Amino acid sequence: MNDLTPARLRELKRDATVRPYDLAAQLGLSEAALVEAELGYGATRIDPTLARLIPAVQKLGEVMALTRNRSCVIEKIGTYNEFHDGEHAAMTLDAEIDMRMFPRHWAHAYAVEAAGADGSRRSVQVFDAAGGAVHKVHLRAGSDLDAWAELVRELALPDQAGMSDFASRTGPEGARMSEGQAETLREEWAKMTDTHQFNTLVRRLKMNRLGAYRVAGTPFAEPLSVEAVPALLERVQAEGQKVMFFVGNMGCIEIHSGPIRTLKPMGPWLNVLDDRFNLHLRADHVAEVWLVDKPTTRGPAISIEAFDEMGTLIFQCFGMRSDRGGDPDAWARLTRSLPAAGEA
Incomplete structure (x- = not known):
């Protein structure tokens, strides 16, 4: 052009x-x-x-x-x-x-x-x-x-003229699985003491996040309905739950810690419009939702994670720890109440 x-x-x-x-x-x-x-x-x-x-x-x-x-x-x-x-x-x-x-x-x-x-x-x-x-x-x-x-x-950089020569964008990775490592994945998963150990584990087993969830299965990772996403936001708001909501890309992850007060769905968009926190989520892009349970020394780290049709992570949502004002038991109950995959 x-x-x-x-x-x-x-x-x-x-x-x-x-x-x-x-x-x-x-x-x-x-x-x-x-x-x-x-x-x-x-x-x-x-x-x-x-x-x-x-x-x-x-x-x-x-x-x-x-x-x-x-x-x-x-x-x-x-x-x-x-x-x-x-x-x-x-x-x-x-x-x-x-x-x-x-x-x-x-x-x-x-x-x-x-x-x-x-x-x-x-x-x-x-x-x-x-x-x-x-x-x-x-x-x-x-x-x-x-x-x-x-x-x-x-x-300011010295060069303020000319257009940059941008690199070609690489396509999404999709789910990377290694079925032969399923037993090792489950054994090592059960031994985790910190959520940050997960990335090291799946890299070592030649998988990625979504691939590992598909391979590990219950009780570590359970598929939910895509309807679990609006239900999650509605129930967090209704119960006054304090959560940690992670949104990012390859270069940056930004985190909201606290409640969700004002929900305003509009077409395909699910919007949070709070005074100092806004979220805009395309619900129609959600293709897979997972309930994930990782053991830590502080107790289970339970998250709801959504992926698009290309296997790219859209968001993660964790309950806040009790020492930061969260209620882990209430969060666990909330996540278990969300519709499972296949439910209407």
């Missing part, structure tokens, strides 16, 4: 009635390419290195943190606190903005300023090597604009 010059892309963005994510898909481009069309017109290419970027974002004060995958968007309002860097994984640990970040996927980043109906809109937008969105930070009315100016000035 040679006619899609930066000028033409800017024009299409101005006239678009859909979000940039959807416009990019319609045009067969990466979302980052739409941002790069604005270089010199409000967008600045900045350093995506976490050790520089996240401390600069923290100085902005209160912002909105957004992480998404194809089927789910999570938005949390707060401040980026307690940043811990790492070569393979980094994190922010805050009651509101709680994230796990994987640096190798933070390939492109931009500071974006655009005119809006209510004034200038400012954001930091991070993308992977293929130009897919990893994480976004949206400034709010009370954000520190001096810190924003400093972020743009200090993190």
